[in-house]
Amino acid sequence: MPTINVQMFAGRSAEQKRAFVKAITDATCESLGCKPEGVDVIIQEVKREDWATGGKLWSDQ
Structure with missing residues (x-):
């Protein structure tokens, strides 16, 4: 499994997340040969002020 x-980043709609997890699940099943019921997708939303790249917070960009 x-x-x-x-x-x-936080802020995507439930519909966007629905489409995303469907696409990820489909790609996983196709590439690994598993059933959709065996694929778990966990989305962790992060605030821009809690994520940095290159020493700069995304909320400051």
């Missing part, structure tokens, strides 16, 4: 953890 693959478990996929995704971290992304």
Whole structure:
């Protein structure tokens, strides 16, 4: 059973997340030969002020 953890900025709609997890699940099943019921996708939403790249917070960009 693959478990996929995704971290992304907060703010996407439920519909966007629905489409995303469907696409991730489909790709996982196609590439690993597993059933959709065995694929877990965990989305962790992160505030821009809690994420930095290159020493700069995303909320400051």
